[in-house]
Amino acid sequence: MSRLSVRDHLPSVLVATISSAFGVALLGVTGVIGTAAEEDDATGSSGTVGLMLQIVAAVFIVIAMYVAAIVTANTFATIIAGRTRTIALLRLLGSSASAQRRAVAREGLLVGLAGAALGLLLGAGATFLLTRIGIALGALPDLAYPLVDASAGLPVAAVVLTTWLASWVGSRRVLTVTPLQALGSAQERSAADAARPARTVTGLVLVIVGLALVGFGVLVGLVTPFGVFLGLIGGVLSFTGLVAGSTWLMPPALRLVGRLFGQGAAARLAAENALRYPERSSRTAIGLVIGITLITMFGVGIATFERIMREAMAAEPRLYEGTQQMLTATVVVLSVLLGFSALIAAIGMVNNLSLSVLQRTRELGLLRALGFTGAQIRRMILVESAQLTLAALLVGVALGAFYGWAGAQSLFGAFDGSPGVVLPGVPWTLLGVLAIASGALTWIASLAPSRRATRVSPVAALAVD
Amino acid sequence: MTTPANPVVARVDGLGKAFGTGGNTVTALDAVTLGIRRGQFTAIMGPSGSGKSTLMHIMAGLDSPTSGRVWLGDTEITRLSDTDLTLLRRRRVGFVFQAFNLVPTLDIAGNIVLPFELDGRRPSADEQAWIDGLIDSLGLRERLRHRPHQLSGGQQQRVAIARALAPRPDLVFADEPTGNLDSRTGREVLALLATAARGYGQSIAMVTHDPVAASYADRILFLADGRLVEDRTRSSAEEISSFMLAMERAA
Numbered sequence: 001m002s003r004l005s006v007r008d009h010l011p012s013v014l015v016a017t018i019s020s021a022f023g024v025a026l027l028g029v030t031g032v033i034g035t036a037a038e039e040d041d042a043t044g045s046s047g048t049v050g051l052m053l054q055i056v057a058a059v060f061i062v063i064a065m066y067v068a069a070i071v072t073a074n075t076f077a078t079i080i081a082g083r084t085r086t087i088a089l090l091r092l093l094g095s096s097a098s099a100q101r102r103a104v105a106r107e108g109l110l111v112g113l114a115g116a117a118l119g120l121l122l123g124a125g126a127t128f129l130l131t132r133i134g135i136a137l138g139a140l141p142d143l144a145y146p147l148v149d150a151s152a153g154l155p156v157a158a159v160v161l162t163t164w165l166a167s168w169v170g171s172r173r174v175l176t177v178t179p180l181q182a183l184g185s186a187q188e189r190s191a192a193d194a195a196r197p198a199r200t201v202t203g204l205v206l207v208i209v210g211l212a213l214v215g216f217g218v219l220v221g222l223v224t225p226f227g228v229f230l231g232l233i234g235g236v237l238s239f240t241g242l243v244a245g246s247t248w249l250m251p252p253a254l255r256l257v258g259r260l261f262g263q264g265a266a267a268r269l270a271a272e273n274a275l276r277y278p279e280r281s282s283r284t285a286i287g288l289v290i291g292i293t294l295i296t297m298f299g300v301g302i303a304t305f306e307r308i309m310r311e312a313m314a315a316e317p318r319l320y321e322g323t324q325q326m327l328t329a330t331v332v333v334l335s336v337l338l339g340f341s342a343l344i345a346a347i348g349m350v351n352n353l354s355l356s357v358l359q360r361t362r363e364l365g366l367l368r369a370l371g372f373t374g375a376q377i378r379r380m381i382l383v384e385s386a387q388l389t390l391a392a393l394l395v396g397v398a399l400g401a402f403y404g405w406a407g408a409q410s411l412f413g414a415f416d417g418s419p420g421v422v423l424p425g426v427p428w429t430l431l432g433v434l435a436i437a438s439g440a441l442t443w444i445a446s447l448a449p450s451r452r453a454t455r456v457s458p459v460a461a462l463a464v465d
Numbered sequence: 466m467t468t469p470a471n472p473v474v475a476r477v478d479g480l481g482k483a484f485g486t487g488g489n490t491v492t493a494l495d496a497v498t499l500g501i502r503r504g505q506f507t508a509i510m511g512p513s514g515s516g517k518s519t520l521m522h523i524m525a526g527l528d529s530p531t532s533g534r535v536w537l538g539d540t541e542i543t544r545l546s547d548t549d550l551t552l553l554r555r556r557r558v559g560f561v562f563q564a565f566n567l568v569p570t571l572d573i574a575g576n577i578v579l580p581f582e583l584d585g586r587r588p589s590a591d592e593q594a595w596i597d598g599l600i601d602s603l604g605l606r607e608r609l610r611h612r613p614h615q616l617s618g619g620q621q622q623r624v625a626i627a628r629a630l631a632p633r634p635d636l637v638f639a640d641e642p643t644g645n646l647d648s649r650t651g652r653e654v655l656a657l658l659a660t661a662a663r664g665y666g667q668s669i670a671m672v673t674h675d676p677v678a679a680s681y682a683d684r685i686l687f688l689a690d691g692r693l694v695e696d697r698t699r700s701s702a703e704e705i706s707s708f709m710l711a712m713e714r715a716a
C-alpha cells in the first residue's frame with residue numbers, strides 16, 4: 001500500500017487538474033473583465049460588476065469542484081475495491097485498518113497537490129491566451145493585466161482540500177476489509193454496499209422541504225417575480241437531497257434503462273453489471289446527472305424566456321431588439337461553463353467503466369471459455385456504458401426540465417400583470433447536443449475496456465491464483 | 466484402441482506445446498497422441514507441471530498448440546478461427562473448473578441456462594425436462610434464485626456440473642473439480658460425474674492429482690514431463706497410488 005501506484009491515480013490527477021485550471025482561468029478572466037470595466041467606468045458601477053462576475057464565477061467553480069469531489073471519491077472507492085486482496089493480506093500480517101486508510105489518504109493528498117499545481121499553470125496560461133485574443137479582437141483595452149490574481153489561490157487550495165477529503169471518503173471501504181479475505185478463495189460478493197439510513201433520511205427531508213418551497217415559489221410567482229427566490233432556495237435544497245440520496249434515485253433508473261436493451265445474454269449481464277455495485281454506479285451517474293440537469297435547466301428556462309420575449313416583441317418590436325443574440329450567447333456561455341462539470345463527470349464515468357472491467361478479468365475469461373464471442377463481450381460493455389449515460393441523460397433532462405419550468409413559472413407567472421401558467425419552452429438544439437454528446441460518451445467510454453476485455457484469454461479463468 | 470462401441474470423441478495427434486521464446490522455452494507437451502472415448506469418464510493424471518492443464522486447454526480450444534493436430538468429433542479444431550472456436554466451445558464443450566465457475570451477477574438458474582442464452586435461444590421442451598432432471602438430482606431446486614456467493618463450495622461445484630451437462634455437449638472437461646472441496650463433498654461430486662458418464666453416456670475428461678478421484682474414472686491416462694506414459698482401465702485408488710509412486714521413483 002505504501003507504494004504509490006501512479007497509473008491508478010492518473011484519472012484523479014486529471015480531474016483535479018481540470019477543476020483547478022477551470023477555477024484559476026475563470027477567476028482570472030472575470031478579473032480581467034473587471035479591470036477592463038473599471039478602466040472605462042462611465043457609470044461608476046464597475047466595482048459592482050466585478051463583484052457580480054466573481055460571485056457568478058464562484059458558483060460555477062463550486063459546482064465543478066463538487067462534481068470533481070464525487071468523481072474522485074468514487075475513483076478511490078473503486079481502486080480500493082481492486083486492492084481488497086492486498087489490503088487483507090497486510091491486515092493479516094498485522095497492519096491496522098486505520099493505518100491502511102491513512103496511507104490511502106496520503107495518496108489522495110499527493111494527487112490533489114499535483115493536480116492543483118498543474119491546474120494553476122494551465123489556468124494562468126489559459127487566462128493569458130484568452131486576454132491576448134480579447135485584445136487582438138479589440139474586445140478588451142490593451143492594459144497590463146495581472147497574470148494571476150491572488151484570488152487564484154482559493155480554487156487551488158480548494159482542489160487540494162477536496163481531493164484529499166474525497167480520497168478519505170472514498171477509502172471508507174478499507175475499514176470493512178477483513179484479514180480473512182486474504183485467505184478465502186471466496187467468490188466476489190456483490191458487495192452489500194452499506195446502507196446509510198441517516199443520509200437517506202437527510203436526503204428525503206431535503207427533497208420534501210425543497211419541493212415544497214419550489215411549489216410555494218410557483219404560487220408566489222403568480223403574483224410577483226420574487227417567487228423565483230423561493231424557487232431557487234427550494235431547487236438547491238431538493239437537488240442536494242436527490243444527490244445525497246443518489247443510491248435510491250439511480251438504481252431504479254438504471255434498472256429501467258437496462259430493460260430497454262432486451263433479454264439477450266450480453267444485455268442481461270450488462271444490466272446486472274451496471275447494478276453490481278449500486279453505490280458506485282449511482283455516484284458515477286450522479287456526476288453526469290448534475291451537469292445535464294443544470295444545462296437542461298438553463299436551456300429550458302431561457303427557451304421559455306425567449307418565447308415570452310418573442311410574444312412581447314410581436315407587440316413592440318423596437319423595445320426588444322438584440323435580446324435574441326444576448327439570450328443565445330447566454331445559453332452558450334452557461335453551457336460551456338457547466339460543460340466543464342460535465343467533462344469532469346464524463347472522465348469519472350470512463351474511468352469507472354475501465355476499472356470495473358479491469359477488476360473482472362477472471363469473469364471475462366470464464367465467459368470467453370463458456371462461449372462468449374469477442375463481439376458479445378464488446379456489446380456487453382457497450383450496453384453497460386449506454387445504460388449509465390442513458391439513465392443519467394433521462395434523469396438529468398427530466399429534472400432539468402422540471403426545475404427550468406418551475407424557475408420560469410415563478411419568475412414570469414405574473415408577467416402580463418395577471419396570474420397565468422407559463423408553458424415551458426423546449427431547447428431543441430441543446431437537447432440534440434446533449435443526446436449526441438451522451439452517445440459519443442457511451443462509445444468513447446467503452447473503447448478501452450472493450451479492447452482490454454476481448455484480449456483476456458479464457459485460460460485466465462481456469463488459473464487458480 | 467478404438468472399439469466400435471466407443472469411438473473417440475476427441476483426439477490429439479503428435480501434439481506439442483512450448484511456452485516462452487529463445488533460451489527459456491518450456492516444453493509443456495511433447496508429441497502427445499491420444500483419444501478420449503465417447504461415453505467414458507476419463508481421468509488425466511500426472512505430477513505437477515506434467516502438462517495436464519495445458520493438454521486440456523488445447524483439447525478444449527482455449528489455447529493453440531505449437532505442433533500437432535487436434536480433433537473434436539470430426540472437426541479439426543487446430544485451424545479454426547477464434548469465433549469458430551468460441552462457437553464450438555459454446556455448443557459442443559462443457560467446463561467444470563477448480564474454482565470461480567459461476568458468473569457472480571447471475572443467479573443459479575441463470576448460470577445453468579447461460580450456455581443456451583449465449584446462443585440466443587431458450588432450452589427446448591425436451592432440453593428443459595433434462596435440465597429440470599439435473600436440477601433435482603443435484604439437489605439445487607431450492608437454490609435456483611440464490612446468487613453463487615450464497616452457496617457453499619460443493620454446491621457451487623454442483624451448479625457448475627449442471628451447467629456443463631445442460632446442453633449435452635460432446636465432451637465435458639473438468640480441471641481439478643474437487644481441488645477446493647473436502648473429501649466427502651469431493652466424493653459426491655465425483656459420483657455425479659461418474660453417473661453422468663455411465664447413466665447418460667456423457668463423455669468426460671477430468672484432470673486430477675488425486676488417486677481417489679481417478680478411481681471413479683473408466684480409464685486413466687498418465688502424463689509425465691509432457692508425454693503420455695500410461696493408459697489403463699478402471700483401477701482402485703491403491704493401484705493408482707502405487708503406480709504414481711513407482712513413476713516418481715523411476716524419475
Ligand SMILES: Nc1ncnc2c1ncn2[C@@H]1O[C@H](COP(=O)(O)OP(=O)(O)OP(=O)(O)O)[C@@H](O)[C@H]1O
Pocket residue numbers: 484485491492493511512513514515516517518519520674
Ligand atoms: N502460460 C505459461 N507460460 C509459461 N509456461 C507455462 C505456461 N503454462 C504452463 N506452463 C508450463 O508448462 C508446464 C505444464 O504446465 P501445466 O499447467 O499444464 O501443468 P499441470 O500438469 O496442469 O500442473 P498442475 O498439476 O500443477 O496443475 C509447466 O512446466 C508450466 O510451468
Ligand SMILES: [Mg+2]
Pocket residue numbers: 517518519
Ligand atoms: Mg493444472
